[in-house]
Amino acid sequence: MNGRTRDDVEVSHNHDHNRYELWVGGELAGTAEYEEEPDSVALTHTVVRGQFRHQGYSSMLVKFAAEDIIASGRRIKPYCSYAAAYLGKHRELSHHVSWPQEAR
Numbered sequence: 001m002n003g004r005t006r007d008d009v010e011v012s013h014n015h016d017h018n019r020y021e022l023w024v025g026g027e028l029a030g031t032a033e034y035e036e037e038p039d040s041v042a043l044t045h046t047v048v049r050g051q052f053r054h055q056g057y058s059s060m061l062v063k064f065a066a067e068d069i070i071a072s073g074r075r076i077k078p079y080c081s082y083a084a085a086y087l088g089k090h091r092e093l094s095h096h097v098s099w100p101q102e103a104r
Helices: 057-071 083-087 091-098
Strands: 002-006 011-012 021-024 026-037 040-048 075-078
Touching: 002 083, 011 057, 011 083, 021 057, 040 057, 040 083, 057 075, 057 083, 057 091, 075 091, 083 091
Parallel strands: 040 075
Antiparallel strands: 002 011, 011 021, 021 026, 026 040
């Protein structure tokens, strides 16, 4: 699954590296790493490089990852603190989330 949110931004799913990637102007700006589980996907770590922080890119990345996981028919397990915060704010996604104890 690939998505474009702006002309210079591309978000994609890199299956080979078990991560979602956010590219800005052809430069890798951030990643959301995950581990696959039988019925869910555990989001384990999200990072956006310094010069790209505080511009909404982290939200774009986690939103894309969540939509991709939901489209695959699996649940989201947010072990990453940023993903947990994002999903906590977006209650419309709550029925797709399995909260691990560590993320609450």
